[in-house]
Amino acid sequence: MLFRIQPNNGIPIYDQVVRQVKYGVAAGAILPGELVPSVREMAKQLAINPNTVSRAYRQLQDDDVLEQVRGTGLQVAADAKKLCRMERSELVRDRFRSVLAEGRRSGLSDDELTKIFNSELKSLKREGGES
Amino acid sequence: MLFRIQPNNGIPIYDQVVRQVKYGVAAGAILPGELVPSVREMAKQLAINPNTVSRAYRQLQDDDVLEQVRGTGLQVAADAKKLCRMERSELVRDRFRSVLAEGRRSGLSDDELTKIFNSELKSLKREGGES
Amino acid sequence: MLFRIQPNNGIPIYDQVVRQVKYGVAAGAILPGELVPSVREMAKQLAINPNTVSRAYRQLQDDDVLEQVRGTGLQVAADAKKLCRMERSELVRDRFRSVLAEGRRSGLSDDELTKIFNSELKSLKREGGES
Amino acid sequence: MLFRIQPNNGIPIYDQVVRQVKYGVAAGAILPGELVPSVREMAKQLAINPNTVSRAYRQLQDDDVLEQVRGTGLQVAADAKKLCRMERSELVRDRFRSVLAEGRRSGLSDDELTKIFNSELKSLKREGGES
DNA sequence: GTGGTCTAGACCACC
DNA sequence: GTGGTCTAGACCACG
Numbered sequence: 001m002l003f004r005i006q007p008n009n010g011i012p013i014y015d016q017v018v019r020q021v022k023y024g025v026a027a028g029a030i031l032p033g034e035l036v037p038s039v040r041e042m043a044k045q046l047a048i049n050p051n052t053v054s055r056a057y058r059q060l061q062d063d064d065v066l067e068q069v070r071g072t073g074l075q076v077a078a079d080a081k082k083l084c085r086m087e088r089s090e091l092v093r094d095r096f097r098s099v100l101a102e103g104r105r106s107g108l109s110d111d112e113l114t115k116i117f118n119s120e121l122k123s124l125k126r127e128g129g130e131s
Numbered sequence: 132m133l134f135r136i137q138p139n140n141g142i143p144i145y146d147q148v149v150r151q152v153k154y155g156v157a158a159g160a161i162l163p164g165e166l167v168p169s170v171r172e173m174a175k176q177l178a179i180n181p182n183t184v185s186r187a188y189r190q191l192q193d194d195d196v197l198e199q200v201r202g203t204g205l206q207v208a209a210d211a212k213k214l215c216r217m218e219r220s221e222l223v224r225d226r227f228r229s230v231l232a233e234g235r236r237s238g239l240s241d242d243e244l245t246k247i248f249n250s251e252l253k254s255l256k257r258e259g260g261e262s
Numbered sequence: 263m264l265f266r267i268q269p270n271n272g273i274p275i276y277d278q279v280v281r282q283v284k285y286g287v288a289a290g291a292i293l294p295g296e297l298v299p300s301v302r303e304m305a306k307q308l309a310i311n312p313n314t315v316s317r318a319y320r321q322l323q324d325d326d327v328l329e330q331v332r333g334t335g336l337q338v339a340a341d342a343k344k345l346c347r348m349e350r351s352e353l354v355r356d357r358f359r360s361v362l363a364e365g366r367r368s369g370l371s372d373d374e375l376t377k378i379f380n381s382e383l384k385s386l387k388r389e390g391g392e393s
Numbered sequence: 394m395l396f397r398i399q400p401n402n403g404i405p406i407y408d409q410v411v412r413q414v415k416y417g418v419a420a421g422a423i424l425p426g427e428l429v430p431s432v433r434e435m436a437k438q439l440a441i442n443p444n445t446v447s448r449a450y451r452q453l454q455d456d457d458v459l460e461q462v463r464g465t466g467l468q469v470a471a472d473a474k475k476l477c478r479m480e481r482s483e484l485v486r487d488r489f490r491s492v493l494a495e496g497r498r499s500g501l502s503d504d505e506l507t508k509i510f511n512s513e514l515k516s517l518k519r520e521g522g523e524s
Numbered sequence: 525g526t527g528g529t530c531t532a533g534a535c536c537a538c539c
Numbered sequence: 540g541t542g543g544t545c546t547a548g549a550c551c552a553c554g
Contacts (some may be wrong), residue, residue: 039527050547051546069554071554072554092247096256121231143537182539277532285498311530333540350499358510360538374482379489405553449554
């Protein structure tokens with residue numbers, strides 16, 4: 001599993017870590033029972049402060065995605081995959097809803113919104129390869 | 132023109148003011164040459180801090196949507212309408228792009244994304260009436 | 263409302279802050295809608311680091327006890343009182359359950375446990391005044 | 394004598410071992426003069442790290458429950474039974490005191506505390522059989 | 525080795 | 540003024 005951080009893009013670093021772990025679990029790249037990299041190692045890999053990683057891991061524990069094995073590290077919880085998959089869809093759905101609401105409030109018609117959506121999806125497909 | 136503010140919904144208040152002015156101009160509800168309410172009056176109307184209105188107006192001047200008429204107030208710039216209409220699309224387009232990028236990064240396929248988009252558009256149509 | 267911190271008594275400082283706020287809300291000493299002291303002021307009052315207070319306040323937000331009023335501070339949520347009262351009972355109940363389980367596992371009879379409970383309750387009443 | 398370990402239940406593993414030995418001695422299941430299993434064997438039995446057993450045994454020696462017999466192993470001290478019986482009560486008493494203190498600090502009355510205690514004792518009796 | 529806690533001090537956005 | 544984020548570095552308990 002590879003993680004990447006973009007500093008100063010508006011999203012807090014700890015939150016970027018949280019999301020990437022969740023996405024990794026949802027996609028099956030990180031399996032339940034597997035140990036995540038230690039706080040210090042992850043910090044070194046991402047070139048960020050251990051405290052920041054620690055905060056991300058703490059949140060992941062609060063969200064029942066990680067669980068502590070004392071003196072050993074943090075492992076992905078047994079039912080984390082199901083949980084992350086659901087959360088992932090909900091999150092994207094919420095963001096779509098908010099964009100659409102904003103778009104209509106600003107006076108754009110459904111046709112215009114759909115047109116924009118399709119053009120962006122196509123452009124993304126060109127850049128990013130197949131999905 | 133009527134404005135509505137939702138405090139603490141995540142979007143900064145000054146930004147809500149900026150957007151609503153731009154949307155109003157884009158939709159033709161506020162016409163070029165028209166004077167916007169004074170900082171104090173707008174603040175009273177929206178029950179927010181005058182500093183916040185002031186910041187919004189400053190940004191609208193930076194964005195060439197408003198211009199100062201010495202001793203009189205702020206008026207909508209001559210070419211503001213065209214500008215706002217373009218920006219409106221660009222903004223929505225950017226947000227679509229970011230949602231889509233996030234969705235694919237999280238492992239969702241284009242089909243799944245399109246499905247979510249359509250379901251949300253339909254649900255919005257049900258609630259909010261025609262566009 | 264008065265807060266007191268005991269450093270190095272095993273309970274993390276941020277947790278002591280969290281509990282005292284919740285107890286204050288549950289007991290009605292802090293009312294819904296009221297602003298809690300600012301991070302910096304609370305830190306000064308308790309002679310601890312602002313970051314520690316910040317962490318406590320963040321948790322209280324996660325627990326829906328506090329909510330942010332942007333640029334103004336943190337206020338007690340509308341339904342925080344009910345929430346804190348319930349949590350308070352549950353917490354005490356859980357601790358009783360664990361003490362009792364431990365006591366019986368260690369071979370003490372119900373009579374012995376009840377005797378100990380009563381003697382401690384009486385001694386507490388002597389020291390601490392009426393409840 | 395049979396030991397059971399619950400990893401990650403909040404109580405350190407070495408402490409669980411310490412307590413179970415003490416409870417065993419207090420209840421008469423382990424007799425003074427008897428040899429406890431070697432560090433390695435105990436570790437294998439409980440499927441825990443030998444270091445952890447070692448730490449527990451060290452603490453039991455500090456508490457005068459075990460004593461070293463050079464070249465042979467660790468045996469239960471002559472007066473360990475009396476000692477453990479006393480400590481057992483004290484430990485439970487301390488925990489009652491702390492729960493009660495916490496409960497009253499949180500604003501619960503003595504009546505409420507007693508009610509909670511009784512209800513938990515009854516529920517424990519239902520589940521766990523007579524004491 | 526592991527994570528958790530705390531302190532200190534800096535910078536930012538918002539009102 | 541407010542809280543939020545991040546960094547740096549120290550100390551502790553646990554296995």
